[in-house]
Amino acid sequence: MEKLMGRPVFPGVAEGEVILCPDSIQGFLGIAASGVIVEKGHPEEGKNVKGKILVMPSSKGSIAWAMSFKQVALEGNAPLAWAFTKIDSKCATAAVSLRIPAVADFKDADPCAVLKTGDIIRLDGNTGVIEILKKA
Amino acid sequence: MKLTDHEKQMLSGKFGRAKQLALQKVVQFAEALGAEELCPVTKATFTVGLKRWFFYSSLKSYPASATKLYLGEELPLSFDEDCLGMNDCDASLDQDPAEINQSRAFYDRSHAFYDDASALGVAQASTCTPYQAGWIPLMGEHIVTTESSNVLFCNSVWGAMVNCGGSESTFWSAVCGRTPLWGNHIKENRYGTHIFHIKCKTDTIHDWDLLGHALGRMMPTNARPVLVGDFERPCMEKLKQCFAAMATTSSAEICHIVGVTPEAQTLQMALQGHEPLEEFYVTDREIARSQDFLCAPGEGPVDYVSLGCPHMSIEELRTAARYLEGKKVKEGVKLHLWTASPVEQIARDSGFVRIIEEAGGKVLTGGCPMNTCNGCMDPPSEHRSCTVLEGIVGAAFDSAKQAHYLKSSTKAPLYYGDLFKCLDTAVSGYWTTDKGPEQTAFQGRGIIPGVVTGEALVCPDSIQGYLGLAANGVIIEKGHPEEGKSIDDKILVMPSSKGSIAWAFSFKQAYIEGHRPLGWMFTKIDSKCATAAVSLGVSAVCDFVDGDPVEHIKTGDLIRLDGQTGEVCILKRASE
Numbered sequence: 001m002e003k004l005m006g007r008p009v010f011p012g013v014a015e016g017e018v019i020l021c022p023d024s025i026q027g028f029l030g031i032a033a034s035g036v037i038v039e040k041g042h043p044e045e046g047k048n049v050k051g052k053i054l055v056m057p058s059s060k061g062s063i064a065w066a067m068s069f070k071q072v073a074l075e076g077n078a079p080l081a082w083a084f085t086k087i088d089s090k091c092a093t094a095a096v097s098l099r100i101p102a103v104a105d106f107k108d109a110d111p112c113a114v115l116k117t118g119d120i121i122r123l124d125g126n127t128g129v130i131e132i133l134k135k136a
Numbered sequence: 137m138k139l140t141d142h143e144k145q146m147l148s149g150k151f152g153r154a155k156q157l158a159l160q161k162v163v164q165f166a167e168a169l170g171a172e173e174l175c176p177v178t179k180a181t182f183t184v185g186l187k188r189w190f191f192y193s194s195l196k197s198y199p200a201s202a203t204k205l206y207l208g209e210e211l212p213l214s215f216d217e218d219c220l221g222m223n224d225c226d227a228s229l230d231q232d233p234a235e236i237n238q239s240r241a242f243y244d245r246s247h248a249f250y251d252d253a254s255a256l257g258v259a260q261a262s263t264c265t266p267y268q269a270g271w272i273p274l275m276g277e278h279i280v281t282t283e284s285s286n287v288l289f290c291n292s293v294w295g296a297m298v299n300c301g302g303s304e305s306t307f308w309s310a311v312c313g314r315t316p317l318w319g320n321h322i323k324e325n326r327y328g329t330h331i332f333h334i335k336c337k338t339d340t341i342h343d344w345d346l347l348g349h350a351l352g353r354m355m356p357t358n359a360r361p362v363l364v365g366d367f368e369r370p371c372m373e374k375l376k377q378c379f380a381a382m383a384t385t386s387s388a389e390i391c392h393i394v395g396v397t398p399e400a401q402t403l404q405m406a407l408q409g410h411e412p413l414e415e416f417y418v419t420d421r422e423i424a425r426s427q428d429f430l431c432a433p434g435e436g437p438v439d440y441v442s443l444g445c446p447h448m449s450i451e452e453l454r455t456a457a458r459y460l461e462g463k464k465v466k467e468g469v470k471l472h473l474w475t476a477s478p479v480e481q482i483a484r485d486s487g488f489v490r491i492i493e494e495a496g497g498k499v500l501t502g503g504c505p506m507n508t509c510n511g512c513m514d515p516p517s518e519h520r521s522c523t524v525l526e527g528i529v530g531a532a533f534d535s536a537k538q539a540h541y542l543k544s545s546t547k548a549p550l551y552y553g554d555l556f557k558c559l560d561t562a563v564s565g566y567w568t569t570d571k572g573p574e575q576t577a578f579q580g581r582g583i584i585p586g587v588v589t590g591e592a593l594v595c596p597d598s599i600q601g602y603l604g605l606a607a608n609g610v611i612i613e614k615g616h617p618e619e620g621k622s623i624d625d626k627i628l629v630m631p632s633s634k635g636s637i638a639w640a641f642s643f644k645q646a647y648i649e650g651h652r653p654l655g656w657m658f659t660k661i662d663s664k665c666a667t668a669a670v671s672l673g674v675s676a677v678c679d680f681v682d683g684d685p686v687e688h689i690k691t692g693d694l695i696r697l698d699g700q701t702g703e704v705c706i707l708k709r710a711s712e
Contacts, residue, residue, distance in 0.1 A: 009167075009168045010168060024357070063283070063301070063383075065300075066304055067189060067302055087169055089318070090302055092169045092301075093301045096164045096304070096305075097206075097302070
């Protein structure tokens with residue numbers, strides 16, 4: 001079974017389907033409170049992040065990144081977990097604020113290069129390990 | 137995690153539940169980042185008024201809402217005694233809510249929150265530019281803020297230390313007085329990564345606003361840009377605009393400007409011994425792209441004009457007042473000039489506000505168009521409402537940040553220009569386009585470096601080299617439109633080479649005799665003209681991507697050619 005080794009960011013274990021955002025998601029005005037990605041030209045525009053595992057390089061755009069996702073969570077539409085290739089202060093704020101499993105700072109392989117939308121993975125926020133259970 | 141005794145006591149709950157939870161969150165935040173210790177924070181700016189997300193709380197009071205939302209429990213609240221908190225730019229502060237189409241209920245509720253926060257020691261300037269209100273962190277000081285342009289300004293200009301984070305992390309820090317010692321809080325992490333050579337116009341505040349927008353578009357995620365070039369030393373207003381625009385199109389948190397910002401007195405100092413990852417050239421063409429993106433095409437009626445994002449400085453208010461003196465804003469047009477309340481007070485005491493009001497404008501404080509809303513009073517919708525733009529037919533802004541973000545908030549055309557253009561529009565009620573040459577700049581590929589300015593000699597069918605150009609530099613090709621003219625000190629504009637393999641050598645012979653062009657432009661390179669360009673070594677640009685210069689440039693036009701960046705500008709038309 002293929003594994004990706006990252007650093008644990010927020011504890012908890014999640015199993016679910018990946019939404020890959022190779023250029024992140026613009027938080028501010030890029031994600032609606034319903035969980036739908038509304039950023040113009042985003043490869044996954046129109047998809048809902050609810051119950052999915054988001055895989056992205058880091059945050060993008062305005063300082064309102066974490067609060068944009070917080071509103072998604074307050075509406076009950078939070079993603080299941082997230083993986084960031086490299087942590088930054090905006091996604092770390094979001095990880096702590098949303099309290100969902102998170103992994104970041106991958107050393108050997110970049111999850112954005114390895115994973116695809118629709119892959120089923122197991123993300124362990126306690127150990128930092130991602131296992132690929134089923135390829136899309 | 138290394139914690140001090142004071143921090144351990146706070147975590148144990150000795151200073152109350154709110155501080156305990158806030159520090160717990162900061163420790164989790166530090167662990168999420170991979171930080172090993174915390175640092176004390178002495179200044180914070182954050183939103184106190186009713187942002188949309190307060191809808192999810194009870195709205196009983198500011199402490200009840202903020203603690204529930206950011207800490208997870210409704211708790212009594214106090215902020216860290218050693219950290220000066222100030223209210224960030226908000227929905228409204230002191231203006232009549234009707235002026236920005238806000239409900240009285242929202243206004244009243246918001247003001248109750250301001251009063252609650254004041255009672256807890258939060259200073260009420262309600263500004264994105266707290267440094268205009270006495271909130272000035274010094275070099276090396278650790279701070280937190282929820283305003284991204286303020287992150288850039290404080291890191292870059294003051295040399296203070298701050299990461300972006302978010303509303304939650306800023307609140308936690310303001311309560312417990314700590315933030316993770318990570319990222320920009322560590323001196324060794326602040327070195328520049330990407331060099332930007334500034335080759336575009338940088339004369340006005342508006343130029344710097346556009347420059348910030350263009351820089352942000354060009355830079356990779358998490359870049360720490362270093363600006364170099366022979367531009368004039370920018371003033372505070374120029375940097376304020378540049379950083380707000382840059383924070384709109386990028387996630388930059390620090391921007392070194394060689395010779396200007398304190399950690400970049402030299403390029404070596406800015407790079408701290410690291411090799412730059414990449415170098416970029418910012419040309420007038422890039423600036424034109426940002427202008428095209430930000431301003432609606434064509435002309436049209438305008439009934440809303442907004443100046444000041446970030447909040448206007450006293451100097452900008454003085455400029456606006458002087459320009460408006462004796463003029464009248466057209467009936468039915470709203471003109472808003474946004475600033476921080478202490479600046480407004482100075483402008484009022486100085487008579488600037490009176491002049492602006494007599495002309496029909498209004499100086500507003502504490503907010504900006506983007507932040508106008510009825511916030512928590514309605515359930516959050518898919519799209520952020522912007523009450524001040526409700527029902528408008530057209531709007532004009534002098535800020536790239538406002539023009540950029542507000543596109544999605546209204547169907548009305550949004551125009552973007554400098555302060556003077558916006559004030560003219562407020563007076564006429566109509567946005568006009570500047571009638572200039574249709575295309576004044578061309579982007580090609582630079583092949584031989586060097587910047588030259590000179591007269592164009594356009595050869596739509598090239599020049600026959602062999603037997604078409606004499607050794608004295610005169611065009612002798614029969615029937616050539618420029619037959620009899622000398623190539624001396626001209627910028628030759630041609631599609632490519634023509635005729636014999638002796639093309640390059642024909643030019644070389646003239647060169648040896650002391651006759652040479654000042655520069656060349658080839659619509660599309662070929663091996664003969666490339667040989668000539670290298671052989672003569674005069675500045676050259678080829679392979680134009682957006683428009684054929686042979687079609688647009690006329691013999692006699694004054695042009696500037698940059699053989700490094702590949703940019704060509706028409707400075708003056710021969711016909712003018």
